[in-house]
Amino acid sequence: xxxxxxxxxxMGNLRSVMNALGELSVxxxxxxxxxxxxxxxxxxxxxxxxxxxxxxTLRKSGMADALDRFVSSxxxxxxICLGMQLMCSMSEEDGMHEGLGWVPARVVSFxxxxxxxxxxxxWNALHLERSDPLxxxxxxxxxxxxxxSYYVACERAADVLASTEHxxxxxxxxxxxxxxxxxxxxxxxxxxxxxxxxxxxRLPSQC
Numbered sequence: 001x002x003x004x005x006x007x008x009x010x011m012g013n014l015r016s017v018m019n020a021l022g023e024l025s026v027x028x029x030x031x032x033x034x035x036x037x038x039x040x041x042x043x044x045x046x047x048x049x050x051x052x053x054x055x056x057t058l059r060k061s062g063m064a065d066a067l068d069r070f071v072s073s074x075x076x077x078x079x080i081c082l083g084m085q086l087m088c089s090m091s092e093e094d095g096m097h098e099g100l101g102w103v104p105a106r107v108v109s110f111x112x113x114x115x116x117x118x119x120x121x122x123w124n125a126l127h128l129e130r131s132d133p134l135x136x137x138x139x140x141x142x143x144x145x146x147x148x149s150y151y152v153a154c155e156r157a158a159d160v161l162a163s164t165e166h167x168x169x170x171x172x173x174x175x176x177x178x179x180x181x182x183x184x185x186x187x188x189x190x191x192x193x194x195x196x197x198x199x200x201x202r203l204p205s206q207c
Contacts, residue, residue, distance in 0.1 A: 004028040004201065005040035007067070009057050011049040011082065020187035024198050034066035042075055042201065043067070047082030051091040051107060051150070054082055055099060064100060071102055074206035076178050078197075084174065084181030085152060093150050103176050104155040116167040119149040124184075126162040126172055134161065134173070134180065134199050144172070144182075144189040144196075152183060178206040 004021065008014055008030045021028040028044075031037065045067070047054055058064040071077055079087045088099045091107035099107070110118050125141040151170035154160050162173035164183075174181045180200060186193030 003040050004042055004044060005031045005037060006044045006046065007037075007063065007083075008032050009047070009054065009061065009063060011054050011057070012047045014046060016185075016187045017044065017046050017080070020194060020197060023194060024201070026201060032061075034062040037063075037066040037070050040075075041205070042203075043070055043077050044080065045077065045083035045086065046080040047086065048147075049082060051082065051085055051093040051099075052095065052097045054086055055091075055097060058086070058100075067100065071179065074178050076200065076203050076205060077102075077180070078200050079179075079181040080187075081148060081183060081185055084183055085150065087174075087179060087181055088152055089155075091150070102179055103159060103174060103181070105159065105171070105174070106153050106155075107150050108153050109150050111167050113167055119147060120151075120166045121147045124164050124166060124172075126164060127169075128162050129160050130158075132161050132175060133203060134175065134196060136199050137195050138192065138199075142192045144184040144186065144192055146172075146184045148183060152181065178203075 085107045087102045088105040089101050091097045123143040159174050159176045160171045161175040163169045164172035172183045186196050
């Protein structure tokens with residue numbers, strides 16, 4: 001397995017991500033310094049919390065610039081939950097905030113319709129929108145575990161690999177070149193989540 005960096009910018013349950021990678025016998029390392037990024041073959045950007053605080057922290061630390069260079073190199077990147085949202089152009093969470101801009105997409109709130117529970121929390125099904133090596137061994141309507149109040153609306157339908165229904169159909173997995181995002185928590189999604197992580201770690205570089 002390739003060596004993997006997990007970006008630690010102070011937001012998210014990193015222990016569960018590291019534990020999941022450990023179950024896959026992956027040599028992963030938590031990194032906090034921008035200079036460390038280029039040492040790795042692929043990268044995970046997890047996160048839980050507020051978009052504005054997260055993007056401000058990444059920019060202030062210089063990590064955003066280091067991540068931009070990593071993405072440009074063609075090496076695979078996986079955003080998890082807030083990490084997926086940070087990959088987008090813009091977020092509407094608590095005002096308008098620019099994201100990393102890697103994927104043309106907007107982070108928006110679920111509709112405040114009667115009876116719709118927000119945050120979207122618990123198990124829900126993945127509907128596979130197109131074939132991808134990420135889905136090796138993954139069946140249609142496999143359940144994964146979500147916790148989020150905002151979702152990603154991709155501008156390009158081709159960037160939506162899988163969708164999920166919660167009041168609206170939203171992108172639960174997106175993919176574009178060497179970039180992947182999972183709105184759910186693969187590290188909390190038992191065997192399906194582990195299989196998706198393992199598949200990501202086998203994806204070829206786009207260098």
